[in-house]
Amino acid sequence: MNKGRLFVISGPSGVGKGTIVKKILETEHPVELSVSATTRAPREGEEEGRDYFFVTNEEFEERIANKGFLEYAHVHEHYYGTPKVPVEKALSEGKDIILEIDVQGAMQVKESFDNGVYIFILPPSIDVLRDRIMGRGTETEHSLEVRLGKALEEIRYTGKYDYSVVNDDLEKATEDVIGIMRAEHFRILDAEEIIGKYEEETK
Amino acid sequence: MNKGRLFVISGPSGVGKGTIVKKILETEHPVELSVSATTRAPREGEEEGRDYFFVTNEEFEERIANKGFLEYAHVHEHYYGTPKVPVEKALSEGKDIILEIDVQGAMQVKESFDNGVYIFILPPSIDVLRDRIMGRGTETEHSLEVRLGKALEEIRYTGKYDYSVVNDDLEKATEDVIGIMRAEHFRILDAEEIIGKYEEETK
Numbered sequence: 001m002n003k004g005r006l007f008v009i010s011g012p013s014g015v016g017k018g019t020i021v022k023k024i025l026e027t028e029h030p031v032e033l034s035v036s037a038t039t040r041a042p043r044e045g046e047e048e049g050r051d052y053f054f055v056t057n058e059e060f061e062e063r064i065a066n067k068g069f070l071e072y073a074h075v076h077e078h079y080y081g082t083p084k085v086p087v088e089k090a091l092s093e094g095k096d097i098i099l100e101i102d103v104q105g106a107m108q109v110k111e112s113f114d115n116g117v118y119i120f121i122l123p124p125s126i127d128v129l130r131d132r133i134m135g136r137g138t139e140t141e142h143s144l145e146v147r148l149g150k151a152l153e154e155i156r157y158t159g160k161y162d163y164s165v166v167n168d169d170l171e172k173a174t175e176d177v178i179g180i181m182r183a184e185h186f187r188i189l190d191a192e193e194i195i196g197k198y199e200e201e202t203k
Numbered sequence: 204m205n206k207g208r209l210f211v212i213s214g215p216s217g218v219g220k221g222t223i224v225k226k227i228l229e230t231e232h233p234v235e236l237s238v239s240a241t242t243r244a245p246r247e248g249e250e251e252g253r254d255y256f257f258v259t260n261e262e263f264e265e266r267i268a269n270k271g272f273l274e275y276a277h278v279h280e281h282y283y284g285t286p287k288v289p290v291e292k293a294l295s296e297g298k299d300i301i302l303e304i305d306v307q308g309a310m311q312v313k314e315s316f317d318n319g320v321y322i323f324i325l326p327p328s329i330d331v332l333r334d335r336i337m338g339r340g341t342e343t344e345h346s347l348e349v350r351l352g353k354a355l356e357e358i359r360y361t362g363k364y365d366y367s368v369v370n371d372d373l374e375k376a377t378e379d380v381i382g383i384m385r386a387e388h389f390r391i392l393d394a395e396e397i398i399g400k401y402e403e404e405t406k
Contacts, residue, residue, distance in 0.1 A: 163386070
């Protein structure tokens with residue numbers, strides 16, 4: 001059986017990566033979304049194991065010590081992280097996993113996991129990104145500029161990724177990412193295993 | 204404009220790589236087949252520039268000296284080779300190029316060309332390959348065994364390739380290769396160029 005692949009999807013805030021991931025999960029492409037662990041309290045409607053794994057501070061720090069995370073961060077006094085075990089289990093069952101994560105997290109995953117596929121979602125332009133963030137109507141002029149500056153900082157990490165997809169048209173960007181996911185299943189990761197199959201036959 | 208990509212397609216003789224390439228050329232995927240140069244005489248129905256570029260021995264050897272080939276070989280007293288110039292022209296015009304070539308040729312291309320994509324076409328099994336070659340009805344028992352031995356030798360180069368596609372069903376294998384070609388257009392080859400575009404905008 002083919003092993004699954006880990007797809008790490010990043011991109012600046014406001015670029016629409018969450019929407020792309022949601023659309024991919026709605027298609028028939030067999031893939032699971034990685035569920036994060038967090039120490040913050042569940043919010044109304046959030047479900048254990050679907051939205052997050054809710055754990056105590058002590059449990060989280062123990063798991064850090066045991067190298068149990070692909071990546072983690074401490075934000076606003078709470079921990080957030082990607083537990084290794086469920087990811088490795090799904091991959092060994094042949095399922096693809098999507099990890100939607102910021103650049104810092106993606107760089108951590110790169111150090112702790114081999115053979116991940118790193119996809120960066122780009123806006124058509126900074127102007128379009130500005131319009132999209134403004135459209136949400138939740139930003140002041142100052143916070144908008146801060147976010148755009150941060151977006152550019154993140155875009156500077158593009159070279160650390162394998163693929164870039166411009167989210168101009170949502171449907172197309174979704175298809176593009178799925179196309180990459182499909183193609184990556186043909187990548188040769190273990191040539192010896194392939195060769196061995198044919199050699200075995202001719203013995 | 205995006206530059207085109209060079210796709211090198213190899214696989215053992217009899218695996219059906221020529222048929223896959225022919226089918227890809229019949230689809231809407233924008234791609235050209237690389238045309239080889241040769242010193243052998245044109246055969247009935249062969250057309251200059253479509254089937255081969257027919258050149259003299261002297262011209263061929265001069266072009267070797269000028270590093271004008273991505274790869275070349277000397278077979279049955281004739282030269283065969285892939286001229287660099289038409290490939291580079293097509294790529295710079297944004298066209299994809301397919302190079303259908305044996306393993307030895309592919310390894311030469313790897314040394315003289317960056318950013319090629321190497322796809323290896325595999326048979327479902329050696330048994331199936333035997334049946335396919337026998338089906339052609341042109342082999343003696345001995346020459347069949349020689350060819351299968353050579354096929355296994357070639358399969359041992361799988362690890363030098365980026366992708367492997369099993370040609371079990373011709374339609375599916377063709378789609379798989381086209382999928383790889385599409386996905387490779389999202390590969391990040393020049394991150395600085397991408398980043399520069401966004402930085403320019405915010406100046």
